[in-house]
Amino acid sequence: MSVTVINHYTTDVNHCHHLCYTLSMGRWKPDARARLEKAALALYRERGFGQTTVAEIAERAGLTERTFFRYFTDKREVLFSGADALQQQLVGALDKASRSLLPIDAIGVALESTVGLFERRKEFARKRQAVIAENAELQERERIKLATLASALAEGLRRRGAGDPAASLAAEMGITVFRIAFERWINEKGDRSLATIVRHCLKELKLVAGGAVQ
């Protein structure tokens, strides 16, 4: 019996190891990404973006450089890896928005559809913005990403039948609304949701642009 017990025990231990390994792997992957992001942002703020190396980020996260490169192509990518998902979400929502909507309202629907990507990551967004504000190269990168988003939205509006300059204007206004709303959301003390602020800014835009058409 003792042998059986021992065998059983051994089996259990192996089983447990296997389970724990599986579980930790399961948790590990998303966790590694989050830990790398957290470590990178902390270092960028402490030392500046330019003075931080990938090796230091990995070390701070308790991971290897190899693991870093499994998630990000370089240290800048930590700050911009969300841009593709954002563009897909925006363009996908615009393509699905009711054809009866005016261009600016279709853009509004697309913008609102993205807030879920940010709401849970407000602290990350806030720290990220602080890092970008201090580095000209990163600001440039951010501007290019926003210009790319505006182009993609304008293209989406053209697919819906909008002409030019209407398509470019509506798309640029949408990105401007989003940028201003995002900055407010990050900086304001209250607890208004990003969705609320985007809606508010879009309404303001309409009021502001509503000078009589001459």
Add this chain to the structure above:
Amino acid sequence: MSVTVINHYTTDVNHCHHLCYTLSMGRWKPDARARLEKAALALYRERGFGQTTVAEIAERAGLTERTFFRYFTDKREVLFSGADALQQQLVGALDKASRSLLPIDAIGVALESTVGLFERRKEFARKRQAVIAENAELQERERIKLATLASALAEGLRRRGAGDPAASLAAEMGITVFRIAFERWINEKGDRSLATIVRHCLKELKLVAGGAVQ
């Protein structure tokens, strides 16, 4: 008599030299600037902005490097020296615009007031745009200048009593309208004036933004 004639002649020659020198100095100054700009743009297009030196620009213009630096701080400045004048014109016109105008219409007045700075220099503007389109650093510079203009206009609107985000939104829309109108003016085949296109784009903006306020 012959002596008198000769003396007279000599006096005339001296007088003429003096006059010609004065005249040429009078013409020389604006001419040097224009020649440097023309030479720089030609070289930027032939060799690329990065591959052109100040010495080459001066040589092509038939002037010295010292003369170049009397007009421009560096070779990039040839493309952006107009930005300060543009900002002064925009902000000055905004400050003078009737207080009864809505922010977006005051911005419209300011934008239209600047067209004189460009109308006579369409060929320069077109070539300049082609050079900028091919160089990431110059595009970045252009984006920064436009962002600076938007900030200055937003500040001007706040002086007129506009709140936020209305001031930022109206200013950003104004700069977007200007950028899009400017690109159309440079690229379209017809002969519509920049003022006409700015007015048209601003009207389009109002129509585009005019979705029902919910």
